[in-house]
Amino acid sequence: MSADSNGGGNVSVPLRILLNSIQCVRDRVRDGESNESDGAFNLSNFWDTLNQAVKAVSQEATKLSLAFSKPPLPSQQDTEKLADSILKSVLTLSTVYYWLPKSVSGITLRRQVRDATVEVLEGVAQLVEVILSSPLQSLTQEQLTSTGGVWSACDQFAQLPQDNKAAVLVVLSDQIGVVKDAIEEIEQALSNANDPFSDVLDDDQDGEEPRENQDTYWSEKDRSVIAPCQGLMKASAACIRKLSAAVKANGNFSTPENVAQLDDLADISKEISPGVDDLALCLYPPMDYSGVQNNVSKLAALLKKVLEIIRSSHVCGESQLTWVQFLDGAVDHNLQKAKDLIEQDS
Numbered sequence: 001m002s003a004d005s006n007g008g009g010n011v012s013v014p015l016r017i018l019l020n021s022i023q024c025v026r027d028r029v030r031d032g033e034s035n036e037s038d039g040a041f042n043l044s045n046f047w048d049t050l051n052q053a054v055k056a057v058s059q060e061a062t063k064l065s066l067a068f069s070k071p072p073l074p075s076q077q078d079t080e081k082l083a084d085s086i087l088k089s090v091l092t093l094s095t096v097y098y099w100l101p102k103s104v105s106g107i108t109l110r111r112q113v114r115d116a117t118v119e120v121l122e123g124v125a126q127l128v129e130v131i132l133s134s135p136l137q138s139l140t141q142e143q144l145t146s147t148g149g150v151w152s153a154c155d156q157f158a159q160l161p162q163d164n165k166a167a168v169l170v171v172l173s174d175q176i177g178v179v180k181d182a183i184e185e186i187e188q189a190l191s192n193a194n195d196p197f198s199d200v201l202d203d204d205q206d207g208e209e210p211r212e213n214q215d216t217y218w219s220e221k222d223r224s225v226i227a228p229c230q231g232l233m234k235a236s237a238a239c240i241r242k243l244s245a246a247v248k249a250n251g252n253f254s255t256p257e258n259v260a261q262l263d264d265l266a267d268i269s270k271e272i273s274p275g276v277d278d279l280a281l282c283l284y285p286p287m288d289y290s291g292v293q294n295n296v297s298k299l300a301a302l303l304k305k306v307l308e309i310i311r312s313s314h315v316c317g318e319s320q321l322t323w324v325q326f327l328d329g330a331v332d333h334n335l336q337k338a339k340d341l342i343e344q345d346s
Contacts, residue, residue, distance in 0.1 A: 011079040012132060018083040019128045025094050026121035029114060032098070041104045043163060046096070050113075051157060053093040054120065058154040060086040061124050065147040068131045069139040090124060093117060106164025106259045108171060108266045116156050123150040164262050165251040171266040172244040178273040179237045182280045186230060189284070190223070222287045225341045229279055229292065231334035232299055235327055236276050239306060240269055242323050246315040261313045268306050275299040289342045300335040304328065 064082050067074045074082065097117045102110045127146040134140045161167040218226070243265065252258045279295040282288065307328050310316050316324060 011073060011076050014076065014080045014083040015128055015132050018087055019125060019132070021087050022090055022121060022125045022128065025090055026118055026125060029094050029097060029121065030118050033102075041099075041101055043105065046099055046105075047162060049099075050093075050096045053089070053096045054154045054157045056089040057086075057093050057120055057124065058151055060089045061127055061147065061150040064131070065127060065143060068134075069143070086124065090121060093120065103256050104259065106167065106253060107263045109161060109164040109167035112160060112167050112170065116153070116160055119153040119156065120150065123153040164253045164259050165247060168247055168251065168262045168266045169244060172240055172247065172269055175269050175273050176237065176240050176244065179233070179240060179276050182273070182276045183230070183233050183237060186226070186233070186280050186283060190226065216285055218285050218287070221341070221344070222283075222285060225287070225289070225292060225338060226283055228334040228337035228341065229283055229296060232296060232303070232331065232338070233276050233279065235330045235334065236272050236299065236303060238323075239303060239310075239327055240272060242320070242327070243269065243306075243310055243315070246310070246317075246320045250315040250317055250320070252314055258314050261315070264309055265313060265315070268309055271302055272299075272306065275302050293339060293342050296335060296338045300331050303331045307331075 060082075064086055067078070067082055094117065097113060100110050100113055123146070127143070127150055130140070130143050130146045134143055161170050247262065247265065251262060253262060275295075275298060279292075279299050282291045282295050307324050311321070311324050
């Protein structure tokens with residue numbers, strides 16, 4: 001028997017109303033804007049209140065799951081009380097989230113808090129859906145999994161960055177990982193003798209003749225063109241690493257201007273990894289030189305823009321200016337070298 005098929009008072013009605021309400025709250029949190037407070041905003045108080053709200057949602061979700069884990073089924077009146085309690089906790093969580101003003105806290109931090117809040121709301125909605133559709137003779141694996149999903153989503157709040165500087169460092173750390181992976185993939189492909197596809201297109205039978213298709217091999221010119229492209233990719237990785245160190249050392253979120261600068265640095269840095277990926281992908285044979293030149297130019301222009309934003313931000317002190325200027329020169333050098341090699345003998 002499921003909640004939908006229960007004859008003793010229709011418990012599915014309050015559960016369906018609850019599900020619709022949670023989904024509406026989730027959609028508003030996902031798409032809505034925070035309230036801009038006229039008074040002073042205390043970030044420490046916000047986190048205390050938010051963590052209490054998250055804990056309440058976790059507890060209410062557990063109560064709901066236990067109530068529907070074995071017969072007898074709760075009465076319609078008891079189900080309505082459970083639904084009211086869980087909706088109240090969900091509304092409190094969303095209200096506290098809306099307290100976080102982006103002008104003070106920063107857009108980067110707010111996005112991460114929003115995503116974590118949405119994940120909790122989605123987890124609770126999924127739990128209610130499972131209860132509505134599950135047989136009630138015993139606690140189903142699906143219901144256990146959904147309950148665990150709510151706990152896991154709530155536990156993530158303990159790992160969230162507590163301010164915009166920390167939130168920006170999370171973004172930069174993610175970007176470093178993605179760019180590093182792209183660089184390592186190209187290096188791995190280059191180390192496979194002349195054949196970058198050897199690990200994907202291995203011949204199945206021993207003694208078989210090597211493939212005749214030259215489109216899967218790099219020419220000498222291809223390899224010479226790849227070198228400055230790798231240089232540009234490594235400059236991308238160095239730029240994010242150095243920026244991360246600069247934010248860690250000098251990042252400040254005490255004024256709206258500094259908060260906005262940190263957000264700008266996070267946003268522009270997120271454009272680097274797609275640019276590196278696009279360049280890496282077009283280096284595989286058969287190499288289209290015009291495509292390579294296009295992607296090299298795009299990545300170089302982006303890096304110059306990133307370096308300019310770093311240079312004009314509060315995280316750039318005297319010691320940072322040295323590497324900003326060095327990387328600026330490295331970008332120009334690798335861009336020109338790639339263009340010269342592509343145009344050679346063409």
